[in-house]
Amino acid sequence: MRRSSNRKSSSASAAAGSGSTKAASKEFEKIDHLFNVYADKSSAIIDPEGIEQLCSSLEVDYTDVRILMLAWKMKAQKQGFFTLEEWRTGLKALRADSMSKLKKALPELVKEVSRPTDFLDFYSYAFRYCLTEDKQKCIDIESACQLLSLVLGTQFGPQVEKFTEYLKSQSEYKVMNMDQWMGFYRFCNEIPFPSLENYDSDLAWPLILDNFVEWFRENQN
Amino acid sequence: MNSQSQSQSQSQRRKNFKIEAFKHKVELDPKYAERTWKVLEHAIHEIYNNNASRLSFEELYRSAYNMVLHKYGDKLYSGLVATMTAHLNKIAKSVESAQGGLFLEKLNHKWADHNKALQMIRDILMYMDRSYVPTSHKTPVHELGLNLWRDHIIHSPNIQARLQDTLLDLVQRERTGDVINRGLMRNITKMLMDLGSSVYQDDFEKPFLDVSASFYSGESQQFIECCDCGSYLKKAERRLNEEMERVSHYLDAKTEVKITSAVEREMIANHMQRLVHMDNSGLVNMLIDDKYDDLSRMYSLFKRVPEGLSTIRDVMTSYLRERGRVLVTDTERLKDPVEFVQCLLNEKDKHDKIISTAFNNDKTFQNALNSSFEYFINLNNRSPEFISLYLDDKLRKGLKGASEEEVEVVLDKVMMLFRYLQEKDVFEKYYKQHLAKRLLSGKTVSDDAERSMIVKLKTECGYQFTSKLEGMFTDMKTSEDTMLDFYAKQSAELGDGPTLAVQILTTGSWPTQLTAACNLPPEILTVCEKFRTYYLGTHSGRRLTWQTNMGTADIKATFGKGHKHELNVSTYQMCVLMLFNSADGLTYREIEQATEIPALDLKRCLQSLACVKGKNVLRKEPMSKDISEEDVFYFNDKFTSKFVKVKIGTVVAQKESEPEKQETRQRVEEDRKPQIEAAIVRIMKSRRVLDHNSIVAEVTKQLQSRFLPNPVVIKKRIESLIEREFLERDKADRKLYRYLA
Numbered sequence: 001m002r003r004s005s006n007r008k009s010s011s012a013s014a015a016a017g018s019g020s021t022k023a024a025s026k027e028f029e030k031i032d033h034l035f036n037v038y039a040d041k042s043s044a045i046i047d048p049e050g051i052e053q054l055c056s057s058l059e060v061d062y063t064d065v066r067i068l069m070l071a072w073k074m075k076a077q078k079q080g081f082f083t084l085e086e087w088r089t090g091l092k093a094l095r096a097d098s099m100s101k102l103k104k105a106l107p108e109l110v111k112e113v114s115r116p117t118d119f120l121d122f123y124s125y126a127f128r129y130c131l132t133e134d135k136q137k138c139i140d141i142e143s144a145c146q147l148l149s150l151v152l153g154t155q156f157g158p159q160v161e162k163f164t165e166y167l168k169s170q171s172e173y174k175v176m177n178m179d180q181w182m183g184f185y186r187f188c189n190e191i192p193f194p195s196l197e198n199y200d201s202d203l204a205w206p207l208i209l210d211n212f213v214e215w216f217r218e219n220q221n
Numbered sequence: 222m223n224s225q226s227q228s229q230s231q232s233q234r235r236k237n238f239k240i241e242a243f244k245h246k247v248e249l250d251p252k253y254a255e256r257t258w259k260v261l262e263h264a265i266h267e268i269y270n271n272n273a274s275r276l277s278f279e280e281l282y283r284s285a286y287n288m289v290l291h292k293y294g295d296k297l298y299s300g301l302v303a304t305m306t307a308h309l310n311k312i313a314k315s316v317e318s319a320q321g322g323l324f325l326e327k328l329n330h331k332w333a334d335h336n337k338a339l340q341m342i343r344d345i346l347m348y349m350d351r352s353y354v355p356t357s358h359k360t361p362v363h364e365l366g367l368n369l370w371r372d373h374i375i376h377s378p379n380i381q382a383r384l385q386d387t388l389l390d391l392v393q394r395e396r397t398g399d400v401i402n403r404g405l406m407r408n409i410t411k412m413l414m415d416l417g418s419s420v421y422q423d424d425f426e427k428p429f430l431d432v433s434a435s436f437y438s439g440e441s442q443q444f445i446e447c448c449d450c451g452s453y454l455k456k457a458e459r460r461l462n463e464e465m466e467r468v469s470h471y472l473d474a475k476t477e478v479k480i481t482s483a484v485e486r487e488m489i490a491n492h493m494q495r496l497v498h499m500d501n502s503g504l505v506n507m508l509i510d511d512k513y514d515d516l517s518r519m520y521s522l523f524k525r526v527p528e529g530l531s532t533i534r535d536v537m538t539s540y541l542r543e544r545g546r547v548l549v550t551d552t553e554r555l556k557d558p559v560e561f562v563q564c565l566l567n568e569k570d571k572h573d574k575i576i577s578t579a580f581n582n583d584k585t586f587q588n589a590l591n592s593s594f595e596y597f598i599n600l601n602n603r604s605p606e607f608i609s610l611y612l613d614d615k616l617r618k619g620l621k622g623a624s625e626e627e628v629e630v631v632l633d634k635v636m637m638l639f640r641y642l643q644e645k646d647v648f649e650k651y652y653k654q655h656l657a658k659r660l661l662s663g664k665t666v667s668d669d670a671e672r673s674m675i676v677k678l679k680t681e682c683g684y685q686f687t688s689k690l691e692g693m694f695t696d697m698k699t700s701e702d703t704m705l706d707f708y709a710k711q712s713a714e715l716g717d718g719p720t721l722a723v724q725i726l727t728t729g730s731w732p733t734q735l736t737a738a739c740n741l742p743p744e745i746l747t748v749c750e751k752f753r754t755y756y757l758g759t760h761s762g763r764r765l766t767w768q769t770n771m772g773t774a775d776i777k778a779t780f781g782k783g784h785k786h787e788l789n790v791s792t793y794q795m796c797v798l799m800l801f802n803s804a805d806g807l808t809y810r811e812i813e814q815a816t817e818i819p820a821l822d823l824k825r826c827l828q829s830l831a832c833v834k835g836k837n838v839l840r841k842e843p844m845s846k847d848i849s850e851e852d853v854f855y856f857n858d859k860f861t862s863k864f865v866k867v868k869i870g871t872v873v874a875q876k877e878s879e880p881e882k883q884e885t886r887q888r889v890e891e892d893r894k895p896q897i898e899a900a901i902v903r904i905m906k907s908r909r910v911l912d913h914n915s916i917v918a919e920v921t922k923q924l925q926s927r928f929l930p931n932p933v934v935i936k937k938r939i940e941s942l943i944e945r946e947f948l949e950r951d952k953a954d955r956k957l958y959r960y961l962a
Contacts, residue, residue: 179940179943179950186955203912203914203956
């Protein structure tokens with residue numbers, strides 16, 4: 001491991017800036033050190049393989065929602081990758097610079113995310129995170145279902161179950177866009193389930209939810 | 222001078238100076254008063270005994286005058302009352318004793334006498350009436366006389382009931398057909414009115430109305446059990462007229478409205494539902510059988526009662542809707558679109574006539590008719606197509622020889638049906654298709670009629686609706702001019718080739734049919750290319766595509782025994798026929814390969830050339846009715862026709878086949894999407910922020926002259942616009958949409 005050379009390059013690039021960055025690099029020393037444990041040597045980015053290792057260190061499953069939360073905290077742009085900047089952002093915010101501290105920070109993170117305002121941000125982030133291509137605006141239904149279960153499964157289990165069942169059974173919609181994604185969250189919050197008593201399709205609910213409600217009501221009888 | 226007189230003269234001097242009338246002081250002692258009264262009393266007796274001629278008016282007047290003057294007014298008045306009362310009691314007994322029919326006559330007679338007497342008495346006592354009566358607040362003489370008559374005669378226990386019964390009995394008899402003495406009745410009721418309207422009402426009118434109500438209640442029950450609706454209404458009308466006549470002859474005018482409303486209530490209002498729905502003779506039957514008289518009668522009678530007209534209107538509406546629904550879903554009838562539309566027009570005419578003849582052109586009925594038509598015409602989603610086909614038939618041949626007015630009448634009637642359509646854009650699509658075929662085949666009965674129709678559509682739907690249609694006409698004219706120029710410039714080069722007539726259609730104005738061109742015969746191809754070169758020479762930058770599915774051709778053909786005929790055929794048919802210049806027989810597949818005409822069109826084409834009697838210039842083996850891909854075709858040497866020119870074209874507009882219909886509908890739906898989006902954007906641009914329902918309502922309103930947008934489609938379009946970032950959901954209230962500039 002050419003750790004020293006890496007460090008040198010990083011501190012060299014840091015030194016190129018102002019004096020404060022020298023302090024910054026000192027601040028991030030431990031964080032960066034942790035970064036390099038998992039980062040790929042050639043790209044200097046944590047890739048999916050690295051994330052897998054990270055997960056086993058954290059003792060969480062690769063598909064656990066907490067990784068997604070971590071990504072959110074880092075404001076990570078690309079699914080499956082963490083850059084140094086993102087790593088720094090996230091760990092600094094979590095006040096963790098070692099694996100043990102990071103592990104301890106996770107429950108706190110979960111609690112933070114479940115606060116309503118933060119959750120909304122997290123929820124919409126989760127969708128954007130899945131957009132892999134440049135101009136992509138939608139994710140396929142299969143992935144959307146998985147994401148819904150992951151992100152809303154604990155909070156709104158029954159709704160998610162029924163909605164994903166519906167999505168898988170219909171063929172009209174092959175993808176889901178951000179508007180529909182956000183609409184579902186609003187739906188879970190505002191409409192009692194399973195009574196759906198105050199759902200009014202004449203209000204501005206996305207059409208996919210109108211269809212879901214219709215399907216649900218028909219299948220109830 | 223003592224002090225008293227001093228004060229007296231002083232007070233006298235303080236008084237105003239007054240002129241006093243010269244008074245003839247006649248001393249009247251009580252004995253004189255009594256004597257005077259006796260004179261008057263005697264006079265009253267004489268008057269009542271019809272012996273007034275011997276009395277001196279002047280003397281009596283003076284006596285009365287004196288009595289009042291000398292403050293004996295009380296005595297005079299009370300004496301009058303007593304005397305009159307006594308006489309009236311006598312009269313009462315006389316009236317009571319009258320037998321049967323003479324009762325009323327006697328009463329009438331005595332009443333006349335009483336009035337005469339009263340008049341004379343009043344004249345004599347006029348001074349008392351004017352001076353004593355007001356100051357002592359007594360009833361004036363005339364009124365007194367009436368009141369006393371009322372109290373002692375009319376309300377006498379032996380007369381009151383008998384009078385009422387007699388009067389009501391007479392009315393009853395008249396109602397059942399007897400003739401009664403109307404003059405006598407008149408006098409009696411007038412008497413009651415004179416005695417005071419409350420006397421008339423209490424002693425006659427109220428019981429009259431009660432008895433009449435139960436009479437008509439009974440009669441109406443009887444009639445309705447045994448009469449059909451028309452006869453019942455005739456009877457009701459007759460009774461109504463009878464009562465009005467009765468009032469004018471011997472009742473007070475104010476009774477009219479009361480008795481007529483009693484008759485209306487009992488005979489009409491209480492039986493409205495039963496009458497209207499009566500089996501075999503009710504409203505619906507009258508409508509079906511055009512019973513104008515009965516309908517007119519029902520209308521004028523029902524108009525008089527609350528909810529009467531709305532009852533008729535509701536029954537008529539539900540009948541029309543049902544009838545219409547049956548009409549538009551009758552599969553047999555739908556096989557012939559022209560017949561179908563004619564049927565609708567006939568229904569409209571029929572009911573228009575009913576409304577104008579029998580229902581007084583009542584606007585609410587006209588509206589009910591319109592809404593019913595609007596309802597059922599749109600139940601069948603082929604109505605727009607069929608109406609266009611009807612017009613096509615009329616403009617192609619139906620209106621041949623018709624005068625300008627007749628044409629206008631037919632077109633206006635069709636416009637009425639057009640207005641009922643919800644899917645006017647579907648009509649537009651079909652109309653364009655059919656018009657194109659008419660123009661290109663030159664098969665229109667009158668250019669004026671065509672233009673008149675366009676003008677009507679423009680007036681109804683606006684410039685946008687007809688701009689493309691007008692474009693089609695322009696193209697035809699321009700093409701004519703182009704052809705003249707072409708031949709003028711190219712005649713040398715063209716020589717003996719076939720004569721070409723090209724119609725240059727501007728894409729976008731004409732209905733699009735994206736079929737590839739078929740293979741044209743070489744002679745035709747040559748001249749076509751020459752034209753293409755010529756045209757592109759003068760119009761660079763344009764692109765020409767031959768539409769071989771829309772053309773026609775005139776071919777000279779020689780059959781067996783040298784019979785020559787000129788055949789008018791479609792371009793496709795020409796391509797097929799020209800093949801037989803080099804072969805006597807060809808299989809289906811050979812023809813298909815050589816011409817590259819699309820299968821469905823080829824089959825239609827061959828069918829019209831080989832399977833239609835009188836037009837079978839080709840012979841098919843086997844001789845079946847339908848074209849199969851295994852068939853073989855031969856030039857029919859034995860073809861004959863009594864016409865030199867034979868028309869075999871198949872370019873007539875037809876009812877679409879099911880797959881064609883689906884295709885057209887799909888295109889219509891596709892066309893609607895941008896229109897809906899444009900409407901949404903327009904609305905949001907001006908309103909900036911709006912909730913969902915309002916958008917749907919506004920969009921519907923904006924587009925209603927073309928079609929009725931589906932709310933689900935509107936929502937889809939909104940979501941599409943959100944995705945494309947023309948709109949967004951409001952961040953604060955997610956029920957609202959916001960325009961993104």
